[in-house]
Amino acid sequence: MRVEQLGEGTPTVAVVAGIHGDEPGGVSAVERLIEASPPVERPVLLIVVNERALEASVRYVDTDLNRAFPGDPTQDAHESRLAHDLAERLEGCTVLSLHSTQSHPEPFMVVDQVDPLVERLAARLPVESVVDTSDFIQGRLFAAVRTIEVECGLQGSDAAAAAALRLTLAYLRAMDVLAPDVATELAEEFGVGPLDDPDRTETPVYRLAEQIPKIPDEDYKVLVDNFEHVREGERFATGPTGDVIASESFYPVLLSADGYESMLGYAAQRQRIVSSPIRE
Ligand SMILES: [Zn+2]
Known part of the structure; x- marks a missing residue:
């Protein structure tokens, strides 16, 4: 260190x-x-x-x-x-x-x-x-x-x-x-x-709600962009068992095929907006 x-x-x-x-x-x-x-x-x-x-x-x-x-x-x-x-x-x-x-x-x-x-x-x-x-x-x-x-x-x-x-x-x-x-x-x-x-002028706040699991050492492909809304029923990834479908709507955060061992990333909800004051 x-x-x-x-x-x-x-x-x-x-x-x-x-x-x-x-x-x-x-x-x-x-x-x-x-x-x-x-x-x-x-x-x-x-x-x-x-x-x-x-x-x-x-x-x-x-x-x-x-x-x-x-x-x-x-x-x-x-x-x-x-x-x-x-x-x-x-x-x-x-x-x-x-x-x-x-x-x-x-x-x-x-x-x-x-x-x-x-x-x-x-x-x-x-x-x-x-x-x-x-x-x-x-x-x-x-x-x-x-x-x-x-x-x-x-x-x-x-x-x-x-x-x-x-x-x-x-x-x-x-x-x-x-x-x-x-x-x-x-x-x-x-x-x-x-x-x-x-x-x-404004910054959205997303709160992480749950981890999206994956099976370690299997191939996945993520089909959506982070912070872009995923609708209920939408296919957002594919994996060893086929399509991964959203059971409810969410915003993906830190979602990637290989970023983590046993999860794809997080499902988040958009909570609020922080507005920027006039910069000094
Ligand atoms: Zn790090």
């Missing part, structure tokens, strides 16, 4: 990348920020977490780190000990955790509650939607420390790496770590485009 701090004092803000070793985009964003070492208004922790898994380009070495919190220092599993160490380092921090998916190219935010902080960040981060995962937080970083996860795009893509940088800069600006002009200059320097999208 690589832990760096910008600024003096005890940090209450952190950015974490590389919880999963096969998601390099967030890691390159954090490394570039460490290298640039910009002036900060308040201290921030920048952490690259699972270096062993990153080196091997695998999701995890022994067990999924984002199912291992709060962790246990006496366990043999690498990720159990790592979860414990990371939770300890992050105590008292509000954390942005950078991830990427096999299911959706556009950035979205994953949260365990929709409160004023999340509404503020939803309005100020370049994300197209917010996913409320509050029924499914067991073992995840959410369970250990106040966390905002962002899915930056497709695993291993340049677009996900650029989005990770843009999201990190927008987060650090929203949390008053980076002065607005410093964040804007860095975005230009890194070539990741503007931090604001003036055309986006």
Whole structure:
């Protein structure tokens, strides 16, 4: 685990990348920020977490780190000990955790509650939607420390790496770590485009309702796009036993043929809209 701090004092803000070793985009964003070492208004922790898994380009070495919190220092599993160490380092921090998916190219935010902080960040981060995962937080970083996860795009893509940088800069600006002009200059320097999208005035919130199971090691094909409404009775995937039909209407989230071992992804309901205030 690589832990760096910008600024003096005890940090209450952190950015974490590389919880999963096969998601390099967030890691390159954090490394570039460490290298640039910009002036900060308040201290921030920048952490690259699972270096062993990153080196091997695998999701995890022994067990999924984002199912291992709060962790246990006496366990043999690498990720159990790592979860414990990371939770300890992050105590008292509000954390942005950078991830990427096999299911959706556009950035979205994953949260365990929709409160004023999340509404503020939803309005100020370049994300197209917010996913409320509050029924499914067991073992995840959410369970250990106040966390905002962002899915930056497709695993291993340049677009996900650029989005990770843009999201990190927008987060650090929203949390008053980076002065607005410093964040804007860095975005230009890194070539990741503007931090604001003036055309986006509202952000939908989807709440994950249930997991859509699959049989491990069988071939599936997903036939619909994430966040696009699936009607009751609609065929949304094919698998070893034929068509997979929606028993009720839902919005697919994190749906992909190969993203998970024993599920295709989640069925969500669209809950509400967070509107963006006029940007300052
Ligand atoms: Zn991940």
